[in-house]
Amino acid sequence: LGAPAARHGDIIVVLTHDAESARRREVEGKVLAALAHLPAALSARIPKPLHSMMFLGAHCFVLSELPGVTIDAPTPRLWRITGNAMQFLAELHAATLEYRRITSDSYPTLFGDLFNTARECYPAVAARLTALEVLLRQVVFDREFPCVRFHGDYKIENVMVDEATDAVTGVIDWELSRAAGPPLLDLLYLLVYNRMIHGRDWLSAFQEIGMLGQRDPQEQALWDRYLQHIPIAADLLPALGVLFAIHHIGCRVQINLLEPGREKEMYDMIQSLESVLLKQGHGGPA
Numbered sequence: 063l064g065a066p067a068a069r070h071g072d073i074i075v076v077l078t079h080d081a082e083s084a085r086r087r088e089v090e091g092k093v094l095a096a097l098a099h100l101p102a103a104l105s106a107r108i109p110k111p112l113h114s115m116m117f118l119g120a121h122c123f124v125l126s127e128l129p130g131v132t133i134d135a136p137t138p139r140l141w142r143i144t145g146n147a148m149q150f151l152a153e154l155h156a157a158t159l160e161y162r163r164i165t166s167d168s169y170p171t172l173f174g175d176l177f178n179t180a181r182e183c184y185p186a187v188a189a190r191l192t193a194l195e196v197l198l199r200q201v202v203f204d205r206e207f208p209c210v211r212f213h214g215d216y217k218i219e220n221v222m223v224d225e226a227t228d229a230v231t232g233v234i235d236w237e238l239s240r241a242a243g244p245p246l247l248d249l250l251y252l253l254v255y256n257r258m259i260h261g262r263d264w265l266s267a268f269q270e271i272g273m274l275g276q277r278d279p280q281e282q283a284l285w286d287r288y289l290q291h292i293p294i295a296a297d298l299l300p301a302l303g304v305l306f307a308i309h310h311i312g313c314r315v316q317i318n319l320l321e322p323g324r325e326k327e328m329y330d331m332i333q334s335l336e337s338v339l340l341k342q343g344h345g346g347p348a
Contacts, residue, residue, distance in 0.1 A: 064127070073112060076123040084121035088114070090237040091123065097211075097236065104154055107232045128232030130222035136260055140218070141280050143228045144256060147221040148284045150230045151213075151248050152291035158211035159292060160242065164202045172209065172244060173202065176305065180312035186319050190332045194304065197339040201301045208294060212243025215314065217255035238313055245292045246302045247309060253281050264310065265331060272303040273338055304335045 064071030078084050091111040098105050113124040133143065162168050177195045181188040213220075215238050222232035250272050257267035270276040277285060294302070311317060311328075319325040 070129040071127045074109070074125050074127045076125075077117065077120045078123075079120050086237045087121070087123045090235075090239075091125075093236045093239045094125065096241065097239075100154070100211075101157055104150075104157060107150065107230060108236070109232065109234060128222055128234070129224070130231035131225055132219050132222055132234075134219045134259065139228055140256065140259070143221070143223050144218060144252065144280075145284065146223065146228055146230045147216075147218060147252060148249065148288060150221070150233065151216060151252070152288055154213075155210035155245055155248075156291045159245075160209050161206045162209050162242070164205050164207050169199065169203065171242070172207065173198065173305065176308050176312055180308050183312055183316065184319060184328065186325060187328050187332065190329060191308075194308075194332055194336050194339070197336060198301050198304055201339060202298065205295075205298070207298070208245050208292060209242040210245045210292065212240040212245075213248045213251075214238025214240065214243070214309070216248035216251045218252065218259070219255070244302055244305055245294060246288070246299070247306045249285070249288050250303070250306045253277070253284070264315075265327070268303075268307060268310070269334065272306055273300065273334070300338045304339065307331065307335060 063073050063075060076087055078087070091114060094109055094111045097108045098110055100108070107128065109128060110126040111123070112126060113122075115122050133140065162172070164172065173195075177191060181191050184191070213233070213236065215235050216233075220233060220235045221230055222234065223229060224231050250268065253271050254264060254267045257271070258264055271281060317324055317328065319328060
């Protein structure tokens, strides 16, 4: 909503009768309120929650509108926009970076909760997910681990840019965000979903980019730039790749294991993640 002649409005109004949608908007509102305390260069590009109320029997949420457009299809401008999106991400993560030792107290929030969510979503493979978690816990436990403000759905469709310059004007959809979350996962979302824009499936894109290191020169350049901002020990990178897969299947998508071939696909994915951690544990190449 805004002035009739304006290219962009001043506010966004969300109306929903659905309880789950309302719950997600309430969660996002709390996240956005917390993000308002970030440095101005970052917080200016994040929506601000303005009001919530009941309106004609619907849940009503009002937040500030940010100027700009999003893209969700191949375009020659994709990589310039992606580079700008990565720069915003690196600045956000650098501004919120802190190190925590992985102990019995800190492990559940950073890792355990994500595995619990995945097990609840896919009880048929819960035992295999637990076996995978045992391997991951051995890699990360008692380590100093970098934690950052995690967006949780950092694909290019959630990055708003200026139509003329491709500069980042805003980042939206923060409902999956965590105040102290794992690094690198947001970058993996950005790169993996870029490949999906070109028709690739998420699993093969993720395995190539995140686990096999089969990144093209543009992807590798962004990967290297990110790690310059957020140093991560090399032996933690495979564990973060595993965590990306668990977050994606537990929080981002719902895979119907009753569809033909889906359960085997899930088993194969978990087995490939196990093999990476097992090689690392035995000193082999990750």
